[in-house]
Amino acid sequence: MNDFPATRETALRRLSEFVQTAAADYARTRNFVTPGHAGVSRLSAALRHRLVSEEEVLAAVLAEYRFTAVEKFVQEVVWRTYWKGWLEQHPGVWEDYVRQSTTLEPVPPSGGVMDRFTEELEATGYLHNHARMWWAAWWCHQHRLPWAAGARFFYDRLIDADAASNTLGWRWVAGLQTAGKAYLARRDNLAKYWTDHGPLDGLDEAVQARIPAETADRSRVPLPEYPEAPPHGEGRVVLLGHAEDLSIETTALGKVRPVGVGLIGPVGAHDREAKRAWQTAAMTDTAARWSQHYGIPTDRLDRWEAVGDWLAQVGCGKVVLMAPFTGPEADGWRPVRAALPAAGIEVIECRRAWDTRLFPAARAGFFPFWQKTRADFLSPDR
Ligand SMILES: Cc1cc2nc3c(=O)[nH]c(=O)nc-3n(C[C@H](O)[C@H](O)[C@H](O)COP(=O)(O)OP(=O)(O)OC[C@H]3O[C@@H](n4cnc5c(N)ncnc54)[C@H](O)[C@@H]3O)c2cc1C
Known part of the structure; x- marks a missing residue:
């Protein structure tokens, strides 16, 4: 299935x-x-x-x-x-992708072997990892198209679209992530691993890697420190959820007794149908679970900018959330967060112990x- x-x-x-x-x-x-x-x-x-x-x-x-x-x-x-x-x-790598991808119009070439994957991606929002590697290699090295435009094409369509896995997967295929090492799509590899492949038309066997110049700032920044949960006696708080973590009730945040619960999303303005449908279903499920778990209705917010008004409406001066990761959610949250202290709202950002341990x-x-x-x-x- x-x-x-x-x-x-x-x-x-x-x-x-x-x-x-x-x-x-x-x-x-x-x-x-x-x-x-x-x-x-x-x-x-x-x-x-x-x-x-x-x-x-x-x-x-x-x-x-x-x-x-x-x-x-x-x-x-x-x-x-x-x-x-x-x-x-390495947030400079994400910023570089954002800079490049917003000025590009990603249109995949058609009429060859990759059409089936393009169609599968459009229809289901999913591609097997190996197909993602072949498709990205064909885009970057055979067609010499900008890697960031291809990454954007994936990002708008994948139901699992993820700033880190997608950007860094594309950079790895393009030859930027591991210096001098690019990935090429070879006919014998497709023939071996794609069990129901048809004619492998339009795949150039003689293609050479074309590694673009690095434009990202790869400086490393220290990881911020976040608690796993709000300190004891957190008082009156509201919980704010978002697309990065749809099972917070199973974490230390499951013990918080909030006076309001909000869930933001789906928010991606460019998301295609399959991706939007998956996220809508996942968030509907999440809102229902959280309402049951916290014993109060989950309010739905359709964008980060709505958070300030929502907090004012709930009338609570403290908000708890999982800190969003580098990517679109953090980009949406940053200006909202910056404005909250002036509105008298205290922010407590948390992180799962798993991430704190492994990152x-x-x-x-x-x-x-x-x-x-x-x-x-x-x-x-x-
Ligand atoms: C160019 C390119 C773009 C990608 N973009 C994304 C993306 O936007 N979002 C995304 O989630 N994954 C991305 N991947 C990684 C990978 O292709 C998918 O996570 C994988 O296809 C998921 O299918 P699965 O759950 O059936 O994998 P399984 O093989 O069952 O793997 C189990 C789990 O391991 C993790 N995983 C497996 N392979 C990878 C991998 N290469 N990188 C990171 N995690 C992995 C995933 O969480 C996956 O669910 C990308 C890979 C490439 C080459």
Whole structure:
């Protein structure tokens, strides 16, 4: 089934099915692009928005298997955290993408082998990882189109669109992320891993990598420190939720007793149909869960700029939220946050312990990160 869970309940069900049926075979099957994508979890949209968390996914898998039997899957899940932690520490790379992508009009070439992936992306909002790599390589190196325009084309359509995984995945294919190392789409690789491929028309075998000049400021900035939850005795507070974390009730914020709950989104003005539909479903589910958990109705906000008025309406001088990560949510939040103290509103930003623990290790490449963090996932009996 080619479906992508958009509620917490269906995401947990998918996780449990994946653990029972596919996780053990993942290292062997994960690179094959097959109809329905049964060899991979299809949990990326749920994970990106934390309908389920990385921690929950790994706990479920490691409860069933020895670490060494599922190490590849654990590693892939942790790639998401690694990219996020890296981008948090290199915001100049995100700013460079924003600068470049807003001035470009991304139109993919048509009439060749990648049409099927373009159509699948438009229709479902999802592509298998290998298809994303081929498509991005074809865009950057064969057609010599700007990587940021391709990244923008993906971002507006993917149901799992994520500032870190998308921007840094594209930069890696383009040859910017790992200095001098680009990814090329080769005919024999497509023929081997794309099980129902048709004629591989329009793929140039002789293509050479074309690595663009680096325009981003890659300086590293220190990670801000956030508590996991508001300090004890937080008093009257409101909770503000957003697309980065749709299961805050399962975190330390689940214990807060707020006088108001708000949920922002979906907010992306350029989001295409499949992406918008997935986010609408996920947020409808989230608002219902939070209303039940906190015992008060969840107010829906359609943009960050509406936060000030909403807080004034609720009449509470303290707001608690998960700090948004580098990307569009943080860009939307920053000016709103800057204006709140003048309106007499105190802000408490929190972060999951998972991110606080793992982000500092994401300073250089993935493998040094993995060397530093791998032991975290090994329990003594595995
Ligand atoms: C050019 C390009 C753009 C991408 N853009 C995005 C994006 O916007 N959002 C996004 O979530 N992923 C992105 N990815 C990563 C990856 O393709 C998807 O996360 C993956 O296809 C998810 O499918 P799945 O859940 O079935 O994966 P599975 O194989 O089941 O993997 C399990 C989980 O591991 C994580 N994961 C797997 N592969 C990667 C990876 N390469 N990078 C980071 N995390 C990974 C995801 O959370 C995924 O849900 C991109 C990759 C490339 C090459």
